[in-house]
Amino acid sequence: MTHTTEPRLSPAPTTLTTPAYAAQSPTSPLAPFTIERRAPGPREVLLDVRYCGVCHSDLHQARDEWGGGLFPMVPGHEIVGQVAQVGAEVTAWKVGDAVGVGCLVDSCRHCEACDAGEEQYCAGSVGTYNATGKDGLPTYGGYSTRLTVSEDFLVRIPAGIPLDRAAPLLCAGITTYSPLRHFGVKAGDAIAVVGLGGLGHMGVKLAKAMGAQVTVLSHSPTKREDALKLGADDFVVTTGPEAFAANAGRFSFILDTVSAPHDYNAYLGLLARDGTMVVVGAPPEPTPVAAFPLIFGRKRLAGSLIGGIKETQAMLDFCAEHGVASDIELIPIQQINEAYERMLRGDVRYRFVIDLASLE
Numbered sequence: 001m002t003h004t005t006e007p008r009l010s011p012a013p014t015t016l017t018t019p020a021y022a023a024q025s026p027t028s029p030l031a032p033f034t035i036e037r038r039a040p041g042p043r044e045v046l047l048d049v050r051y052c053g054v055c056h057s058d059l060h061q062a063r064d065e066w067g068g069g070l071f072p073m074v075p076g077h078e079i080v081g082q083v084a085q086v087g088a089e090v091t092a093w094k095v096g097d098a099v100g101v102g103c104l105v106d107s108c109r110h111c112e113a114c115d116a117g118e119e120q121y122c123a124g125s126v127g128t129y130n131a132t133g134k135d136g137l138p139t140y141g142g143y144s145t146r147l148t149v150s151e152d153f154l155v156r157i158p159a160g161i162p163l164d165r166a167a168p169l170l171c172a173g174i175t176t177y178s179p180l181r182h183f184g185v186k187a188g189d190a191i192a193v194v195g196l197g198g199l200g201h202m203g204v205k206l207a208k209a210m211g212a213q214v215t216v217l218s219h220s221p222t223k224r225e226d227a228l229k230l231g232a233d234d235f236v237v238t239t240g241p242e243a244f245a246a247n248a249g250r251f252s253f254i255l256d257t258v259s260a261p262h263d264y265n266a267y268l269g270l271l272a273r274d275g276t277m278v279v280v281g282a283p284p285e286p287t288p289v290a291a292f293p294l295i296f297g298r299k300r301l302a303g304s305l306i307g308g309i310k311e312t313q314a315m316l317d318f319c320a321e322h323g324v325a326s327d328i329e330l331i332p333i334q335q336i337n338e339a340y341e342r343m344l345r346g347d348v349r350y351r352f353v354i355d356l357a358s359l360e
């Protein structure tokens with residue numbers, strides 16, 4: 001009896017082994033971890049991650065402060081990289097393009113929010129990490145050297161913005177740009193940004209580029225000089241009640257970026273009649289809001305979540321046009337746990353960005 005041997009082609013790899021950093025549990029520090037990325041499907045792109053910003057939301061989630069965290073968790077949603085491979089049907093992107101991925105990697109694509117270009121409010125949106133993808137597998141973020149993503153959830157990094165300084169725009173940038181635009185902040189408006197961290201410093205730069213008069217409200221007196229250098233017109237230290245009395249009714253709009261619990265009622269007192277305070281900072285614990293600070297002056301307290309893909313591209317183009325980028329401290333990924341501790345202490349000027357070359 002003879003056996004014929006069919007020539008066998010080795011199958012195309014369906015996954016790509018990728019180094020990453022993960023938290024194995026809410027109490028474990030981030031540590032090396034190996035993940036598998038999908039080989040790109042027909043309408044997907046594989047990118048080599050160059051830089052990833054460190055958002056306070058990464059820390060909230062890696063420590064499961066908001067609850068519901070999926071572990072092991074590979075954080076990171078301020079991702080900038082270069083296209084390494086494109087699927088057969090991709091026409092918008094080519095190998096070598098400088099691209100960004102923010103907080104979302106997919107959405108349902110047919111609801112009212114998706115149709116409006118506001119995928120962040122889609123009930124079926126898929127987070128870049130700490131979420132379950134449409135394939136039923138956990139999503140892993142940018143603390144890794146490559147990422148496979150739908151062609152529709154990429155944005156282009158305009159020439160002229162250094163890639164490392166562009167990374168924080170993918171979350172800190174869009175999260176502050178979107179409410180400034182949505183609530184109609186315009187040239188000459190007296191506005192305030194509460195908290196001068198990663199989001200706050202982008203809020204100052206973007207609001208200034210829109211022509212607003214910007215005051216920083218901070219609990220860190222040492223940030224005064226920086227705030228003015230970033231373009232702020234004024235700086236108020238908020239640690240005593242006198243600051244709230246002296247500035248009552250002063251602002252038409254307040255953008256609150258603070259990561260820890262604080263008294264919203266006090267800040268509402270700083271709004272002028274018909275003023276709006278938008279909360280983007282997401283402290284884990286709830287804060288009581290009283291009726292009277294809203295009633296007197298017909299004030300509004302609102303919230304805002306990142307921004308849609310189209311708006312993220314508009315924000316990047318706006319930044320290129322106005323010479324806006326993030327102020328960063330570049331770190332190797334091996335320093336990520338120390339960076340989290342420093343971020344908690346407010347010791348970052350003003351965003352840590354991981355250089356993924358340190359993980360290769």
Ligand code: NAP
Nearest residue numbers: 056057195196197198199218219220259260281282305306
């Ligand atoms: P960050 O860099 O740590 O900045 C937070 C700032 O809040 C600090 O720099 C500090 O500013 C102020 N702050 C911190 N602790 C405080 C305290 N105990 N009392 C008063 N002020 C305090 O954080 P981030 O990355 O900008 O993120 C800020 C918040 O936004 C986080 O909660 C994050 O999860 C959330 N976030 C929300 C969205 C969204 O879509 N809504 C998107 C991204 C991030 P001063 O020193 O100037 O007071």
Ligand code: ZN
Nearest residue numbers: 055057171172
């Ligand atoms: Zn973020």
Ligand code: ZN
Nearest residue numbers: 108111114122
């Ligand atoms: Zn949708």
